[in-house]
Amino acid sequence: MAVTKLSAPDPAEKWEVQLRKGSLELAILAALWDGRLYGLEILRHLETHSELVVVEGTVYPLLNRLRGLGLVESEWVESGSGHPRKYYSLTEGGRKRALDMKRVWARFAASMNDLLKPLNETKSKR
Amino acid sequence: MTLAETSARSVEIYLKSLRRELSDLLDEDANEIVEEIRTHIFDKTTGETPESVAATLAALGTPQELADRYRTPELIERARLARSPKYVLRRTMRRLGRGLLGLLLFSVAALGCSLGCWLFLLGFIKLMSPRTTGVYGVWTKHDISFNWQFGSSPNKPNELLGWWLVPIGILLGGAILLLTFRLGYWSIRRFWTPRTRQEA
Secondary structure, eight states: OOOOOOOOOOHHHHHHHHHHHHHHHHHHHHHTTTSOEEHHHHHHHHHHHSOOOOOHHHHHHHHHHHHHTTSEEEEEEEOTTSSOEEEEEEOHHHHHHHHHHHHHHHHHHHHHHHHHHHHHHHHHHO | OOHHHHHHHHHHHHHHHHHHHTTTSOHHHHHHHHHHHHHHHHHHHSSSSOOOHHHHHHHHOOHHHHHHHHOOHHHHHHHHHHTSHHHHHHHHHHHTTSHHHHHHHHHHHHHHHHHHHHHHHHHHHHHHOTTTEEEEEEEOSSOEEEEEEESSSOOOTTBSSGGGHHHHHHHHHHHHHHHHHHHHHHHHHHHHOOOOEEEO
């Protein structure tokens, strides 16, 4: 009897997805640092300024969750296109959280870069 | 049907389905989510580089997947608390002093609660003490009167409902209580839900 083996997801790809997913919250808080944006503007900002491949169906629920946590606030604003848009901006708590996360991120990235140095040397030797 | 009509129809079907999937959340939360997604679809499919409706909806995921991502324990708990009679009563009491509408709704709610409770209890008491509980009516040429009572006096011959008082009292009382709470919940959403809108 022939057995069809289902192809398991590539572990490296899976790891990358998890990494991007974990950094999305910080990326959104950073996108809102300079002022209020609506959902699609946040998505475009992330696409332009980062390598994050953002799934649209993930960003809106995450924004809703951040609002529930008091990190962002929202307001409906009438736009020139004829329909209102929901704008998000950082609260004081959100700004503090973004700075805390940035500090942790910088420390973690520095330690990881340090750890990865031998890999760079191996590459240059080849 | 034109392509534009087909697209508009598929958006409406998607949004209706999303609203249905979010039915366990508070109406105000679910409606706001649907409106935001509607705006997103509109912005993506119009503007300088419009995308197709099919691609936009596919990027959002199925309505069920999208609703599942929204459904956090906090939102579900918020909906559960907001639908409880205790919450409705507390909000109604808080709004009592704010205008004629608040007073009117509170009067209706108080009347509904009293009548509902009374009928409900009367049905139960009739069940436990059938000989001394009932609704009585008197018809004469010049007078029609009703009264209901329970106590020590035995049934009078002009009792109207008899054993029917049990199901009628319990069902009618329950229905009045339910309607009163629905009215309270509806009025809180309709008249006292804050909504901030600004001009850009």
